[in-house]
Amino acid sequence: MIKFILVVIMVIGFLILSIPLLIWERHLGKKNPAKKNTQSLRIVQSVFRLILKVAGVHVTVKGLENVPTDRAVLYVGNHRSYFDILVGYTTVPTLLGFVAKKRDGALPIIIQLDAQCKLSFPRP
Numbered sequence: 074m075i076k077f078i079l080v081v082i083m084v085i086g087f088l089i090l091s092i093p094l095l096i097w098e099r100h101l102g103k104k105n106p107a108k109k110n111t112q113s114l115r116i117v118q119s120v121f122r123l124i125l126k127v128a129g130v131h132v133t134v135k136g137l138e139n140v141p142t143d144r145a146v147l148y149v150g151n152h153r154s155y156f157d158i159l160v161g162y163t164t165v166p167t168l169l170g171f172v173a174k175k176r177d178g179a180l181p182i183i184i185q186l187d188a189q190c191k192l193s194f195p196r197p
Contacts, residue, residue: 079127087120114168121159130156134164142167 094116102109125132140146148165150157162169 076128080124083120083124083127110168114162118163121162125156125159125163128156130160132160132164137164137166140165 098109098113101112146167148161148169150161
């Protein structure tokens with residue numbers, strides 16, 4: 074229960090502290106979109122790694138050397154929990170995007186964060 078509370082506090086703190094980051098990233102994206110994408114990915118990966126560490130999750134990846142880095146790759150997961158997203162972002166070395174349920178994008182700050190990370194919400 075303590076780990077859950079710590080993770081919730083970290084997520085809320087990140088959402089609050091990310092508002093200035095979003096403004097800075099938007100400004101950076103006008104000058105250099107590729108750098109913005111890479112920078113956004115690194116920030117999200119760092120926060121997700123910290124959340125996984127606080128939650129006590131140990132990840133073992135097998136076969137990452139077989140994934141091509143010179144072309145697009147489709148990863149299909151069953152999303153049994155939100156940790157699939159955290160593990161995906163922290164283990165895949167290249168840019169990564171997810172398709173999310175529409176209900177997951179209800180908060181405006183989440184929509185802005187997801188736009189930085191190339192997450193798509195289905196449209197009706």
